[in-house]
Amino acid sequence: MSVILNVSGRQFEVSKEILSKSQLFNGLLTDCQIDRTITIDRSPKLFEHVLAYLVNDKYPYPRKYYSELDYYLVVYDIKKLYDPVAIEIERMNQNILHLTDQQNSMSREIYSLHRKIAMSTCEKDVSDCNKNKCGKSEYSGCKGKRSRYCD
Numbered sequence: 001m002s003v004i005l006n007v008s009g010r011q012f013e014v015s016k017e018i019l020s021k022s023q024l025f026n027g028l029l030t031d032c033q034i035d036r037t038i039t040i041d042r043s044p045k046l047f048e049h050v051l052a053y054l055v056n057d058k059y060p061y062p063r064k065y066y067s068e069l070d071y072y073l074v075v076y077d078i079k080k081l082y083d084p085v086a087i088e089i090e091r092m093n094q095n096i097l098h099l100t101d102q103q104n105s106m107s108r109e110i111y112s113l114h115r116k117i118a119m120s121t122c123e124k125d126v127s128d129c130n131k132n133k134c135g136k137s138e139y140s141g142c143k144g145k146r147s148r149y150c151d
Contacts, residue, residue, distance in 0.1 A: 003029070004037045010044035012051060021054045023073035042071065050074065 003019060005012045019025035028038065040047070046068045053061045054074065060082035061069070069076050 003034060005047075006037055006039040007042055007044040007047045008040070010047075012044075012047065014051065014054075018051075018054050021074065022050075023075070025072070027073075042068070 002013050002015045005014055005019075016029055019029060025038075028034065046065055049059075049061055049065055050068050050072055052059045053069065053076070057076070061076070063078065063081040063083040063086075066076070066078055066081060
């Protein structure tokens, strides 16, 4: 059996089974004799969200309207309600992690290329270096040969 809810002039026909998920309606249906219509002075637009949540608790109920769930005495977990700000923050954090991974990968690649260039410089003939002005090799892989410090 269904009940007609008149929410500020807008009518919703809802089954008693769905309404019983709200402690407010459950109390009204068990304690009062309902002739078929219940009139409520609340926002019909917000009631659409409440009704959708009563039908399916996976509905992305907007967290900013949680007070409507409180009014209708609907049990909910506020952490599971839809919060576009929290979702955007999570999306941005994921982007930051992705960009950090890319940056680390590029840094490793640059370091690898830098090492390859240094190693190819080390393979030049040491006799081309002015040994009095030449500094120590900054690369341990040079094995006694001078590095780019040579003139």
